[in-house]
Amino acid sequence: MSDEFLRDALAGLTAEPKSLPGKYLWDETGSDLFDRICHSADYYPTIQETALLPQAAADVARLVAPGVTVVEFGSGASRKIRTLLDALPDPSAYVAIDISGEYLEAAIRRLAPDYPGIAMVPVCADYSKPVRLPISAGPGGVLGFYPGTSIGNLEPREAGLFLERARQTLGPSLFLVGADGTSDPERLQRAYGAADGLMAAFHGNMLTRLNRELGADFDRDNFRHDIRLCHDPLRVEARLVATRAASYRLGDRTITLAAAEGIRTDTSHKYTADAFRTLAAASGWTPRALWQAEGGSFNLHLLQAEA
Ligand SMILES: C[S@@+](CC[C@H](N)C(=O)[O-])C[C@H]1O[C@@H](n2cnc3c(N)ncnc32)[C@H](O)[C@@H]1O
Incomplete structure (x- = not known):
């Protein structure tokens, strides 16, 4: 893991503009911070999806046979899965896939x-x-589950590839996928740029990981968390911005940042229901059903893959 982490971090931090792959946000500390973010009143995706899930779970329960295997991608704290496990007819197994092992x-x-x-x-x-x-x-049979805004954290091309790979992993199956469709700038600002400091700590933890796991010497105090709302396609980009020019050691390289230069640590793409259905169909999935919060501000899609 650390060879790959070093390779990916060096590739991102020696490129212009600088970035780090979002998957490295997730160690035990990152996962714990994210769970706390999910409990905050401004983090609308969890609130909206949690409100949609009971109806979606009841509807999906009517479509699957007893003994279904449920497979969750990016299971995190495994909270939302309870609603599905409670509603499904006698599920046989829960496979929880996550990069954050402990x-x-x-x-x-x-x-x-x-x-x-x-x-x-x-x-x-x-x-x-x-x-x-x-x-x-x-x-x-198999029911896949990919809740939250996780699909939005992948670049659209990567999201398409993820959906193709998920089809290989799951085989003939149903797949319940959450996709955030919010475009209201104020709501996005409150959720991703929250003043409570949790988002800043979540992104800053990436530097702590670089120092602890790769022997780097980033000074966390020199970075502030910042977000940017971008269009075409609609997305929120998170950055750690250097407050003053500085150089840091990473592996056998020196990473130099100018004052106010940012490192992109994550992106959250937003999908209208139609845009997501088009992406899913292009990846071999047939859209079967849709549950929507506030007319599409958050969407839960049920997809199907045939044998
Ligand atoms: C945005 S959180 C969602 C957590 C939870 N499913 C929810 O809806 O609240 C993303 C989850 O996916 C996991 N994750 C992120 N990138 C991953 C990857 N490349 N492979 C496996 N798991 C990943 C993280 O560890 C985290 O638990």
């Missing part, structure tokens, strides 16, 4: 006692690469 194990330890009849299968893996399920599908 946090994943702890989330499954918390979940498992409440679902003694369901096999719990944590899989620490990077879903930007092919992932193979470690168990075969249950008698009720």
Whole structure:
């Protein structure tokens, strides 16, 4: 992992403009900070999706047979999955895929006692690469779940490739995917640029990881968190901006930042329902159903892949 982390970090920090891949936001600290962000009143995606899930889960439950295997990509704290597991007819297994290994194990330890009849299968893996399920599908087939705004954190081309890979991983299946469609600048500013400091800590943690895991010497105090609303396509970009010019060591390279130069640490793309359906169809999925909050400010899509 650390060879790849160093390679990716050097590639991003020696390019112009500078960036770091968002997947490195997720270690135990990053996952914990994100869970706290999800509980904040300004982080509307969790609030809206959580409100949509009971109806979506009840509708999906009517479409799957008993014994379904549920596979979640980017399972995080494994909170939303409870709504699905509670509604589905006798699910046989829950496969939780996440890159944040220790946090994943702890989330499954918390979940498992409440679902003694369901096999719990944590899989620490990077879903930007092919992932193979470690168990075969249950008698009720496979239901994929990719909630939150995670698909938006991938560049649109990467999101298309992710959906293709997910089709390979899941095989013939249904796939419930969340996609944020919010375009209101004030709401986006409140959610991503929140004044409570949690977003800043979440992004700043990436520098702590570079120092701890790769022996770099970034001075966190020299960076402030900033967001930018960009168009065509609509997205929020998060940056760590150097307050003064400085040079840092990373591997055998020196990374030099000018004053006010930013490092992009994450992007959150927003999709209208139609734009997401087009992306999914181009990746081999058939859109089957849609649940919408506030006329499309958050969308839960049900996709289907045939044999
Ligand atoms: C935005 S959070 C969503 C968490 C949760 N599913 C929710 O809806 O609240 C993204 C999750 O995906 C995981 N993740 C991010 N990039 C990943 C990758 N490349 N491979 C596997 N997991 C990843 C993170 O560790 C995190 O738990």
